[in-house]
Each structure stands twice: as structure tokens, then as C-alpha cells.
Amino acid sequence: MGNKQTIFTDEQLDAYQDCTFFTRKEILRLHGRYHEMAPNVVPMDYTKDPDVKLPMQLIINMPELKENPFRERIVESFSEDGEGSLSFNDFVDMFSVLSEMAPRELKAIYAFKIYDFNTDNFICKADLEKTLNKLTREELTAEEITLVCEKVIEEADMDGDGKLGFADFENMISKAPDFLSTFHIRI
Amino acid sequence: MSQLPAFTLRVPENAESDGQEPSPDNEGALHSSFCQLIEEQSSLVAGAIEMELQERSREPSALLPPLDPIASTGLELEQGEQHPGYATTLRILANMPSRTIGRSRGAIISQYYNRTARLRRRSSRPSLQQLNRTARPSLRQYDLESDPAHATLADKQSLLAKELLSLPPAQRSQVLMEVPLSLEEKRSLRRQLSQKRSTPGLRAHSAEPTFACACWQDCIVLGCRTLWYRFLALVHAAQPWHYALKQISGRFGSSVLSYFLFLKTLLLFNIISFLLLLVFVVALQAAYPPAVASPHPFTGLELLTGVGSFTHSLLYYGYYSNTTLNDPSASSPSGSTSPSRATQLPYNMPLAYMFTIAASFFATCILLMYSMYHSFLKSYRVGSSTRVLAIKIFSAWDFKVVQRHSVKLQSENICTQLKELLAEQQLRSCPLSLSQRLRHITVLLLAWLLALGTVLGCVVAVYYFSEHMHTVQQEQGAAAGSAWQQEGVLLALPLIVSLLNTLMPHFYNLLAAWEKQDSPEAEVYVAICRNLLLKMVILGLLCYQWLSRRLICSAKECWETCVGQDLYRFVVMDFIFTLLDTGFGELLWRLILEKKLKSKRRPEFDIAQNVLELIYGQTLTWLGVLFAPLLPAVQVLKLLLLFYIKKTSLMQNCQSPSKPWQASHMSTVFITLLFFPSFLGAAIFVSYTIWWEKPSETCGPFRGLQTIYQTPKVWVELLEESNPNIAWFSWIPQYLVENTVFLFFLSGIVLAVIYFNIQVLRGQRRIICLLEEQIANEGEDKKFLIQKIHSIYDRKVHCA
Numbered sequence: 001m002g003n004k005q006t007i008f009t010d011e012q013l014d015a016y017q018d019c020t021f022f023t024r025k026e027i028l029r030l031h032g033r034y035h036e037m038a039p040n041v042v043p044m045d046y047t048k049d050p051d052v053k054l055p056m057q058l059i060i061n062m063p064e065l066k067e068n069p070f071r072e073r074i075v076e077s078f079s080e081d082g083e084g085s086l087s088f089n090d091f092v093d094m095f096s097v098l099s100e101m102a103p104r105e106l107k108a109i110y111a112f113k114i115y116d117f118n119t120d121n122f123i124c125k126a127d128l129e130k131t132l133n134k135l136t137r138e139e140l141t142a143e144e145i146t147l148v149c150e151k152v153i154e155e156a157d158m159d160g161d162g163k164l165g166f167a168d169f170e171n172m173i174s175k176a177p178d179f180l181s182t183f184h185i186r187i
Numbered sequence: 188m189s190q191l192p193a194f195t196l197r198v199p200e201n202a203e204s205d206g207q208e209p210s211p212d213n214e215g216a217l218h219s220s221f222c223q224l225i226e227e228q229s230s231l232v233a234g235a236i237e238m239e240l241q242e243r244s245r246e247p248s249a250l251l252p253p254l255d256p257i258a259s260t261g262l263e264l265e266q267g268e269q270h271p272g273y274a275t276t277l278r279i280l281a282n283m284p285s286r287t288i289g290r291s292r293g294a295i296i297s298q299y300y301n302r303t304a305r306l307r308r309r310s311s312r313p314s315l316q317q318l319n320r321t322a323r324p325s326l327r328q329y330d331l332e333s334d335p336a337h338a339t340l341a342d343k344q345s346l347l348a349k350e351l352l353s354l355p356p357a358q359r360s361q362v363l364m365e366v367p368l369s370l371e372e373k374r375s376l377r378r379q380l381s382q383k384r385s386t387p388g389l390r391a392h393s394a395e396p397t398f399a400c401a402c403w404q405d406c407i408v409l410g411c412r413t414l415w416y417r418f419l420a421l422v423h424a425a426q427p428w429h430y431a432l433k434q435i436s437g438r439f440g441s442s443v444l445s446y447f448l449f450l451k452t453l454l455l456f457n458i459i460s461f462l463l464l465l466v467f468v469v470a471l472q473a474a475y476p477p478a479v480a481s482p483h484p485f486t487g488l489e490l491l492t493g494v495g496s497f498t499h500s501l502l503y504y505g506y507y508s509n510t511t512l513n514d515p516s517a518s519s520p521s522g523s524t525s526p527s528r529a530t531q532l533p534y535n536m537p538l539a540y541m542f543t544i545a546a547s548f549f550a551t552c553i554l555l556m557y558s559m560y561h562s563f564l565k566s567y568r569v570g571s572s573t574r575v576l577a578i579k580i581f582s583a584w585d586f587k588v589v590q591r592h593s594v595k596l597q598s599e600n601i602c603t604q605l606k607e608l609l610a611e612q613q614l615r616s617c618p619l620s621l622s623q624r625l626r627h628i629t630v631l632l633l634a635w636l637l638a639l640g641t642v643l644g645c646v647v648a649v650y651y652f653s654e655h656m657h658t659v660q661q662e663q664g665a666a667a668g669s670a671w672q673q674e675g676v677l678l679a680l681p682l683i684v685s686l687l688n689t690l691m692p693h694f695y696n697l698l699a700a701w702e703k704q705d706s707p708e709a710e711v712y713v714a715i716c717r718n719l720l721l722k723m724v725i726l727g728l729l730c731y732q733w734l735s736r737r738l739i740c741s742a743k744e745c746w747e748t749c750v751g752q753d754l755y756r757f758v759v760m761d762f763i764f765t766l767l768d769t770g771f772g773e774l775l776w777r778l779i780l781e782k783k784l785k786s787k788r789r790p791e792f793d794i795a796q797n798v799l800e801l802i803y804g805q806t807l808t809w810l811g812v813l814f815a816p817l818l819p820a821v822q823v824l825k826l827l828l829l830f831y832i833k834k835t836s837l838m839q840n841c842q843s844p845s846k847p848w849q850a851s852h853m854s855t856v857f858i859t860l861l862f863f864p865s866f867l868g869a870a871i872f873v874s875y876t877i878w879w880e881k882p883s884e885t886c887g888p889f890r891g892l893q894t895i896y897q898t899p900k901v902w903v904e905l906l907e908e909s910n911p912n913i914a915w916f917s918w919i920p921q922y923l924v925e926n927t928v929f930l931f932f933l934s935g936i937v938l939a940v941i942y943f944n945i946q947v948l949r950g951q952r953r954i955i956c957l958l959e960e961q962i963a964n965e966g967e968d969k970k971f972l973i974q975k976i977h978s979i980y981d982r983k984v985h986c987a
Contacts, residue, residue: 014413015374015377015378018360018363018364018377019363019364019370019373019374019377020364020370021364063589064589066589067588067589067590067591067594068586068589068594069584069594069598070584078369080369080371087371089369089370089371089374090369090370092370093369093370096370098586103365105365106365106367109367110367111581115581128580131580131581132580132605135580135583135584135598135601135602136598136601136602136605137595137598137602139598139599139602140602140605140606144605144606144609147609148576148580148605148609151576151577151609151612152576152577152580155574155575155576155577156574156577158959158962158963158966159962159963159965159966159969160963160966160967160970161966161969169581172574172577172578172581173578173581173582175574175578176578176581176582177565177566177567177849177851177852178441178566178582178583178849178850178851178852179578179581179582180565180851181441181585181850181851182441182582182583182584182585182586182587182850183582183586184586184587185586185587186429186432186433186436186437186587
């Protein structure tokens with residue numbers, strides 16, 4: 001846009017624009033946020049694509065994620081190395097999927113990953129119980145939790161295997177009009 | 188899935204002796220074939236597992252499902268014993284193609300490769316929107332011949348890149364943005380794409396002209412995309428409210444945010460109307476001002492009442508001239524200055540006025556319908572009432588809320604809602620007794636009667652009050668009272684109407700508390716209904732009064748300016764009363780709660796009531812645009828001030844909402860309400876004025892004509908006189924616009940399209956039910972097959 005920035009090359013910024021739902025200014029803003037989390041570790045010059053990862057502890061202390069009960073799962077779902085540390089690419093990817101413009105299908109894929117606590121490709125009863133406990137901060141009694149889990153599996157499980165596969169989850173999410181507006185973080 | 192997937196069943200020789208298909212009676216053959224199949228699959232799976240392990244080293248345990256014998260799958264045998272083949276079966280099931288999507292990169296890339304390959308092979312290219320919108324692969328569409336499932340990851344990526352190149356650039360970038368791979372992989376894919384694009388050898392086999400065309404097309408589209416990105420960046424940088432909205436959503440969630448987004452939408456509509464009017468009407472009239480009779484001095488009271496020095500100003504209809512501005516043939520036109528200026532184009536003010544008003548209404552209509560379309564697309568779901576609990580758990584948590592206290596409140600809300608849902612589902616089994624139901628119905632009837640009675644009472648009160656004010660003003664006109672008294676008379680009616688509009692909703696809230704509806708959504712709908720009815724009926728009465736010239740105003744000869752002034756006063760009064768309502772309803776109430784009642788609770792932001800206020804204000808603006816062309820500017824200022832005042836009051840005085848609120852559903856309802864009674868009503872009023880009302884003789888751009896609608900006819904006649912060759916031009920309005928047959932035909936087509944869409948929707952609902960049943964049946968089939976396999980294996984083991 002006329003002002004010279006030396007953080008990314010033009011080609012890199014074009015690549016980010018084509019592969020995510022952000023504009024150049026937003027990418028630069030994201031880099032600013034990434035940098036301020038660990039100014040000594042994150043370089044200002046990203047033209048050579050440095051291999052820098054920030055650990056999960058720093059990311060989940062961001063103001064946008066700090067109070068979210070699913071913050072660890074969110075960061076783990078976008079982390080490439082399995083321990084929850086995010087490189088800048090993963091960081092941008094995370095906020096791109098959680099942005100307003102991401103389509104429902106993409107959000108459903110990642111939402112399924114987030115709610116699948118034991119990463120077995122299914123949302124089983126144990127996953128549902130953990131989700132409920134995180135949502136309600138353990139205010140529900142044990143029998144209410146069991147009742148709710150049973151009802152959810154009864155409602156959403158279509159092929160009768162007692163757990164929610166991705167197909168069941170996506171079918172249910174497509175019926176939820178509020179999903180797009182609630183599964184959204186403003187950065 | 189109407190046909191089973193084809194898989195080769197290797198049956199040993201002895202089973203084909205009579206040429207029959209292997210049957211469950213032929214146990215040996217069937218068992219060995221299934222056993223072999225399972226073994227083959229296990230070895231394949233083992234190989235696949237190794238491959239996946241190499242690719243995704245972080246989830247070695249993910250691909251092995253928990254070997255928990257007490258796992259509540261439907262595949263448990265009746266006795267609950269663990270079958271020796273159980274672990275293998277589970278492993279096979281967990282690696283079925285429908286289970287691995289979203290997990291394994293290879294599967295995603297293969298799936299997208301197949302999609303784009305299918306696109307290439309079709310003769311006509313449908314857009315990706317027409318394909319199945321899920322990420323789940325379907326075995327029917329799985330291309331088994333050229334299945335790259337066994338290729339390496341790098342091969343798969345290059346295959347996908349090659350396929351993507353054959354797509355048009357718009358679809359290509361859409362696929363790139365939406366494919367659920369990590370960003371690094373997307374960037375490497377994009378690099379491969381650009382490398383392949385720069386090597387022309389790839390397209391050597393295609394014909395030269397198409398290659399050249401495609402190349403140019405690519406360049407143009409890429410250039411457009413870069414320009415579009417630059418424009419988007421500008422627009423985003425110019426958004427001043429990004430952080431304000433983030434703050435609001437962080438503390439109060441999506442529900443309160445929807446009010447502010449609605450305000451932003453209204454601001455956009457008004458800015459567009461204002462710009463159109465400014466460029467085509469106001470600025471030009473300001474450049475060529477007519478001779479003003481006697482300019483009044485400016486006192487501060489004009490801002491409130493709109494009379495005085497504002498009467499003969501750009502604000503109102505009466506100021507605008509009915510001649511062609513800067514007409515070189517006219518000798519000394521009214522108010523033109525400096526005739527020594529170089530000849531410029533003449534400007535037909537009446538025509539411009541009428542067409543600009545029509546164009547601004549048309550633009551608003553298109554924008555409204557576009558917003559409605561988008562809202563419905565996001566929020567309307569066919570048959571969505573059955574999975575309430577599941578949907579609540581997975582989409583109730585608002586990720587935008589970031590403040591600790593609000594998050595705590597949100598947890599409590601969700602907990603309460605879940606408990607209520609559970610209680611409701613249990614209550615369905617024991618319905619209310621007859622006497623309770625009767626009592627409930629009588630209470631509802633009484634409440635509705637009361638509400639309708641109050642609406643009628645308010646309307647009658649407004650009518651008699653305006654009659655009274657009329658007589659008072661006539662007496663005053665004879666008695667020549669002081670300026671303050673005259674202004675007071677003018678302001679009395681708007682004051683009463685705004686007072687009613689502010690107080691009645693609180694009365695309806697009390698009524699709703701007495702009524703106790705079943706669900707909170709029904710409460711909201713009933714409240715919206717009653718408030719909307721009140722506002723629209725009062726506005727209807729006022730419109731009737733304006734059109735029948737029963738006005739209280741100073742400029743007696745120029746009734747349009749009168750109506751414009753009245754509307755200006757209504758808009759200003761509405762703003763003042765909104766401020767007072769915010770002040771008393773929120774600030775004062777919070778102080779009372781804190782200091783006197785010593786309660787921790789704070790007032791809540793009543794979203795429905797505030798949105799209806801906005802709709803009412805916007806209706807007034809749309810009603811008044813014909814009579815006061817600068818009214819959209821006043822509305823823009825009002826909305827800007829309202830944003831900051833409401834935001835400040837919200838942050839200081841209110842607490843997070845405690846009731847559930849379906850944000851996207853209610854946004855759709857509000858934008859529909861903005862279109863249906865509000866915009867359409869205003870459009871009908873303005874159309875009626877243009878078609879039937881006689882403009883006043885002494886002022887405005889349409890003086891001397893029979894109706895405003897005659898302006899283009901007069902112009903066409905002028906054109907015909909000046910140039911007889913274009914007589915055919917008059918054919919268009921005569922045969923198309925005024926001919927009723929054509930209009931009936933048009934409405935017939937619209938009705939037919941609506942009926943067709945309703946039938947399509949009904950058919951889709953039926954198909955959804957059928958498909959759900961089929962999926963359940965397939966699940967039963969799977970269970971049956973697996974149990975059969977296990978029982979046959981058991982029999983084999985026991986026999987052997």
C-alpha cells in the first residue's frame with residue numbers, strides 16, 4: 001500500500017492473502033501480536049521464514065484465549081508438532097479459521113478436532129462429558145451429565161455406533177444457525 | 188448411498204463348484220473369504236498405519252482406537268464378552284474412509300484431487316458450490332481406477348496442483364482457501380502452482396488460441412484480485428469501530444453485538460441515500476440558490492423545531508426550484524448568478540429530484556433484499572427443531588466473549604439453559620392439567636386484549652390530541668402569541684408520540700411478566716409483535732393526517748415543507764427520547780439498584796426494544812426523504828451519536844444478558860421487519876404521494892403540475908417537440924409502466940417462482956428424512972454384518 005515494511009516480502013504477503021482470509025494489514029497486525037508475546041524470540045524479519053515456535057503457555061495467555069475453556073484444545077488442534085506450540089503459520093491459520101469469513105465446512109472440521117479430546121476421530125461419551133464440564137464449570141450433577149450425554153448421542157448419532165463421527169457432527173452443525181457467529185474470535 | 192461399494196471378494200476354488208454366489212450356509216467358503224479379507228485389510232492397515240505414523244508422528248496412538256471392551260459401541264455382543272477378532276475389527280472400522288477425513292493429510296489431498304479431477308472430466312464446469320458441501324468423501328465418487336491412495340504424499344500434492352491448475356482462477360483460490368490443510372502445506376501447494384504456471388510446457392498439448400486466451404484471462408483475473416485486496420485493506424483500515432465492536436462482543440457476546448451491527452447496516456443505507464441526494468439534488472441547488480423571500484435570523488430553536496431560518500433552506504422541499512438550472516436559453520432565470528460563466532450543461536431540477544428519490548429507494552431496496560438473502564442463507568435451516576440439546580452444546584459457547592466475569596456468566600447461562608431443556612423434555616411426558624391449561628389460555632387472551640386495547644387507546648389519544656393542537660394553533664394564530672408558545676404548539680404532538688413509544692414498551696414488559704410465556708423465544712416474539720403494532724399504527728395515522736393536510740405548521744401554502752418540518756421534529760424528538768430512555772432506563776436504574784436496593788444486579792440491555800426504536804427512526808427517515816432531502820444526513824448524525832452514547836451507557840451500566848438469545852436468527856427477523864412493514868410502508872406512502880397527490884402551487888420543484896408523476900411525461904413531450912424522431916421513446920412508459928396487463932403478468936411470474944421454491948423446499952425436507960433413515964439402516968447393516976462375521980468365526984473355531 002505504499003508504506004515500506006520489511007517484515008515480509010511482497011511474495012510472502014501475497015501467499016498469505018491467497019491462502020487465508022486475511023488482508024495484508026491484518027497479517028502485519030497478526031505478526032505484531034505474535035511478536036509482542038515473546039519479543040526476544042520472535043524476529044521482526046520474517047523474509048527468510050525462520051523456524052520459530054512459541055510454546056502453548058504463551059499462546060493461551062493471549063487476551064482473546066485466556067478465559068476460553070477450550071483454549072488448550074484450540075491451540076493443540078492447530079499445532080503441527082503435537083505439543084501445542086505454534087509457529088507463525090499455525091498462528092495465522094488458527095485465527096483465519098476462527099475469523100468471520102471462514103466457511104461453515106472448514107469451521108466444522110476444526111470444531112470437531114477441538115471437541116475430540118482424546119483425538120480418536122470420534123466424539124465419544126468421555127469427550128462429551130469433558131466438553132460439558134468445561135462449558136458449565138462442573139455445575140451440573142453427575143446424573144445430569146450422563147443424561148445430557150445420552151440424549152446428545154441419541155439425537156446426533158445417525159449410524160448407531162454410540163459415538164459421533166465427523167459425519168454426524170457435521171450434519172448436526174449444519175442445522176445450527178448460530179454456529180458461524182459463535183465459533184468466531186475477533187483479533 | 189443407493190448401491191454398495193464394489194470390492195473384490197476372493198473366494199477359494201471349492202466354493203464356485205456350482206457357480207453360485209457364496210451363501211451363509213456355505214460356511215467354510217464364506218469364513219475363509221472374510222477371514223482373508225480381514226487379514227488383507229489388517230496388513231494394509233498395518234502398512235497404512237506405518238505410513239501415517241511417518242507423516243503424523245505426533246499421533247501414534249490416534250489411529251488405534253481404545254481397545255476398551257466396555258466401550259459403549261453398538262457392536263458389543265449380547266454377552267458382553269470380548270471377541271478375539273474384536274480389536275482387528277475396531278481397527279478396520281476406525282480406518283474406514285469416512286472416518287479418516289480431517290485427520291490424515293493424504294486423505295484430504297486425495298479427496299480434493301478426486302473432486303477437481305471430476306470437475307475436469309465433466310464437459311460443462313459447474314462451480315464448486317454445486318458439489319456436495321461436506322468434507323466427507325463418498326465411496327461412490329471415489330475414483331478407484333486412478334486412486335492415488337497408495338501414492339506418496341509428494342506425488343499426491345503434485346497431482347492436486349496439476350488438477351488445480353485446470354480450474355478457473357476464482358475457483359482455484361477458493362479451493363486453496365477452503366482446503367483444510369495447514370498453512371505451510373497450502374503455501375507449498377501455491378508455490379507448486381506458480382511454478383507449474385510459469386512453465387508453459389505443461390500446456391503444450393492444448394491449442395494455441397485457448398492457451399493464449401487462458402493466459403490473458405489469468406493475468407486479468409489476478410490483476411483484479413490484487414486490486415480487490417488493496418481495496419479491502421483500505422476499507423478495513425477505514426473501519427473506525429473495529430475495536431469498539433471487539434470490546435462490546437468481548438464483554439456482552441454476540442447478542443448485544445447484533446444491535447450495534449444492525450446500527451452499522453442502517454448507517455450504510457443512510458449514507459448511500461445521502462450521497463445520492465447530495466450529488467444529484469442538494470449540491471446543484473446550493474450552487475444556484477433561488478431568491479429567498481425574507482431570511483429569518485438563526486436562533487437555536489431551529490435545531491429542535493425545524494422552522495424559522497430552516498424553512499427556506501436546502502433542508503426542505505419548498506426550496507428547490509422547478510426550472511432547469513443554468514439554462515442558457517432562459518433569460519435571467521430565478522437566482523442564477525454571474526452570466527459571464529462559460530456555458531455549462533442545463534440541469535432539469537424537477538426530473539433530477541424525482542429520479543434521485545426513486546433511485547435512492549431502489550438502491551435501498553436492492554441492498555435490503557441482499558442483506559435479507561445473506562441472513563436467510565446463514566440462519567434458515569430446514570427442519571432444525573429436533574436436535575436442540577446437541578446443537579446447544581456445540582454452538583452455544585460464544586468464543587468472542589473474553590472478559591472473566593462475562594465468561595462466568597456465560598457458563599451459568601449455558602448451565603441454566605441445559606437444565607431447562609432437560610426439565611422441558613421430562614415435562615413433555617407429564618403435560619399440564621386441564622384447569623391449568625384453561626387458566627393459562629385465559630391469561631394469554633386477557634393480556635392480548637389489554638395490549639390491543641392499549642394500542643387502540645393510544646391511537647385515539649394521538650388523534651384527539653392532534654385535533655386539539657390544531658384548534659389551539661388556530662386560536663394562537665389569531666391571537667399572535669409569543670415565539671415560545673408557537674414553538675411549544677409545534678412540538679407538542681411529536682412529544683406525545685415519542686412519550687407513548689417510550690412508555691408503552693415498559694408496560695408491555697410488565698404484561699409479559701404477568702403472562703409468563705412457555706419459552707423465552709415466544710416472549711421475545713410477542714413483545715416485538717406488540718411494540719411493532721403500536722408504532723406502525725401510530726405512523727399510519729400520522730401518514731393519513733399528513734396526506735389529508737391536517738397539519739400544524741407555519742408555512743400554510745407549502746404543505747410539503749410542512750410535512751417535512753413535522754417529520755424533522757419527529758426525528759429529533761425520537762432521538763431526544765431515546766437519550767432520555769437510556770438515561771433513565773439504564774443509568775438511573777443502575778444507581779437505584781446499587782444505592783437504594785443494594786443489589787448486585789444491573790439493568791440489562793433490552794435488545795428487541797432498542798432495535799425496534801432504530802427501525803421506527805429509519806421509517807421516519809424514509810417517509811420524509813421526499814419532503815426533506817437532507818433528512819438522511821440528520822439520520823446519519825443521529826446514528827453516529829447514538830452509537831457512542833449507547834456504547835458508553837452499555838459499558839457503564841449494564842450487565843451481560845441472562846436469557847438465551849439466538850443472535851443470527853433474530854438478526855434475520857430484524858432485517859425482515861426492516862424490509863416488510865418499515866421500508867415497504869414508506870415506499871407505498873411515497874409512491875402514493877408521487878402518483879396521486881397534487882403538489883402545492885407556490886413552492887417546490889413540481890409546482891404547477893397535476894401530480895409529481897407527470898414530470899417525466901412532460902419531459903418526454905418536450906423531447907418529442909424538440910426532436911420528432913424519438914417519438915418511440917414515449918412508447919415505453921405508456922405500454923410498459925402504465926399498462927396493467929404487463930404488471931399483472933410480472934406479478935404472476937413472481938408468484939409462480941415463489942410457489943416453485945416452496946415446493947422445492949418441501950421436497951428437500953422429505954429427502955432429508957429419507958436419507959436419515961437410510962443412514963440408520965446402513966448402521967444396522969454394518970452391525971449385522973460384523974456380528975455375522977464374529978458368529979461364523981466362532982462356529983469355525985468350535986467346529987475345528
